[in-house]
Every structure is written in structure tokens, then in C-alpha cells.
Amino acid sequence: MKKENFFTIPNLLSFYRLLAFPWILFLVVSKKENLFSIFLVINLVTDILDGLLARILHQRTEIGARLDSAADDLTYALAIIGIFVFKYEVLEPHLQSFIVFIVFLILPIVLFLIRFGRLPSFHLYSTKIGGYIEGIFFILLFSGNFIVPYYYFMVVWGIMASMEHIAIQAIIPDVRSDVKGLYWVLKEELRQRKRE
Template sequence: MTTIKENSWNVPNALSAYRILALPFIIHSIALGNKQLFITLLSINLITDILDGLIARLFRLQTELGAKLDSLADIGTYIMAFAGLITLEQEFVAEYRYGFVCLITLWMLPQFLALLRFGRFPSFHLWSNKATGYIQGIFIFTFFLFGFWKPYFCFMLVFSCLAYLEELALVLTLPKLRSNLKSIFFVFRLKK
């Protein structure tokens, strides 16, 4: 029996690898306190995140390696986004600390539980997580360029927390980690 090997060297995987390689430069921009450089580098990471998924789906270049690279790049970008916000906008973060603590806790919980249960981070690529990435990216981008708008911030918090709860439910209920799932509803419908 022959096994078909997937081609791991493709444009979406290269874009995910770029996002990982960009992380030290984002850290450097935060350490310098350079908001302009931070938002520029972070925006490039967010745009390449959109592109890698779009290209992978459009040209059917989705691979297991790509899902893992994308998830790792997402985690790194997510951590850098909040590290930049916490470091560069300390007063704002202090004022809304309870919202940020809730958001970060609900994001970290499925990550650590997946590491404990399965030995790796989840790479579900749920629709809710994709939407959350866009919503959070828009929040961070507009916050640094145009300032704070509380209604959008509250919407971002609620939507993000619901998406993280969906991921948590999957980590707790799936017998093994699977990549590229659409939604918890599809997973449970397939079980019936």
C-alpha cells in the first residue's frame, strides 16, 4: 500500500512561516516602544494570516503541516498583539483589565488543556475563531490608528469569549485532536 505524501512547500505555508519569523521583530518594536512599527508589523501579520487561509482553501493547498504552522503563527501573533497593547497602552488595559483577564483566560484555557490532553495546541480553524481573528484584528488596528470605541470593544470581547468557549468545548469532548474543523455543530452532527 502506498501513501500519498502531501506537498508541504507551498505559498500558504510560506506565509505562515513568515508570520512566525516576524514575531521577534514585533517583540523588538514593543521593546522600543515604537507604536508605528508595532502596528505596521502586526498588520502585515494579520493580512498574511488572511491570505494564507484564503490561498490554501482556494487552491486546495491545505496540509496538516500548514494547519500546525498557521496555528502556531496565530498564537504568536495573538500573544504579540496583546503584549503590545499591554505594554504600549497601559492605562487603557488597566481600565478594562477585567475584560482582558476574561479574554486571555478563555483563550489560554483550551490551549493548555489541549497541551495536557494531546501534547499539542489545537488547530481547529473554526469559523468562530476565524471571525474572532478578523474582529480582534480590526479592533487593534483601529484602536492604534483612530482611538478607542467602546461599543466595538464590548462586541469584540463578547464574540471572542463565545468563540473560545466553543474551542474549549471541543478540547474537552473530542477523543483526539483534529485539524480544520468548521464548527462544533458539524462535529457533533457527524457523531450522530
């Protein structure tokens, strides 16, 4: 992975999401649900675009991976806060499963911080797909559509992706960015052992 120019389009999109965080949080505190929904969707769209553009334009960098991960964490924190502020009544019957889901979203980050002293930036396929699934859920929810089977699909996928993240943390000896998934990590470990 390259460690070059900070001023790339993908990095600027991630940086926008970081800068937008206080504004969107203000919209939550001010109880401006419509504006909150619009800016949350903008954040979710820029999340998709930054990764896509980084690959297409060959502008993947270590700083970009870290920026993207930090911006993702803040965007999903905003979405969860927004759900509790604006959509609590809709979610209340499913509150226990949602709390379990949140714990599994936070757990890999906390464990990574404890082990490696920084935020993770794995960008696993499972968490990327999970991000799309969650983004669609947030968009549906804030447009007035709570689809129970889809909600539980999102929860189960999120928990499984978090478990994969935790398993990878337990296997790798040092910090890495842009890890595809557990299969590739195990394959690489087997290759290493054969060399030794």
C-alpha cells in the same frame, strides 16, 4: 486533508509570521510603536491571506494548519503585549474584562496541550470570525480609535468561541485539524452512534 508539499504559498506566509515574531517583539521592547503597528498589521493581513489562499489554491495541509495556528498564537501574543506596552492607559478602565478575555484565549490552548500533547489547529468558524473581529480591534486601537461597544463585542465573541473550542475538545476522542464547529462535531458524533 493532504500531507504534502511544505513549500506552498499559504505555508510560506505562515512561516513568515513565525520568523517575524522576534523582530516585532524587538519593536515592542524598543518602544517603536509606529513600526510595531505596521508589522502587526502585516502579520494580521498575512493571517487572512494564508487561509484564503490555502482554500483557493487547494493547498490545505496538516503542517499548514499547525503552522498557521502557531503563527496565529504568536501574532495575538504580540498584539496583547503591544496593547499592554503602548495602550495601557486606554485599556485600564476595562482591564478586568480584558484579563478575562485573555484567560479565555489561553485556556483552550492549555487544555488541548494537556489532553493531546500538542497545540490545537481546529480553525473553527467562530474563531476565524473572532480573529477578524480582533484584528479590526487591534488596527482601530493602534490607529487611535478605542470604540467601547466594539471592544465588548470582541470580548463576548472571543469568550463564546473559546467555550465552543473547549466543548469540542471534550467531545472528540482524538486530535483533529480544521474542525468547522460544534454543530458539525455533534452531527458527526450522531452519525457514528447510528452506525454502531
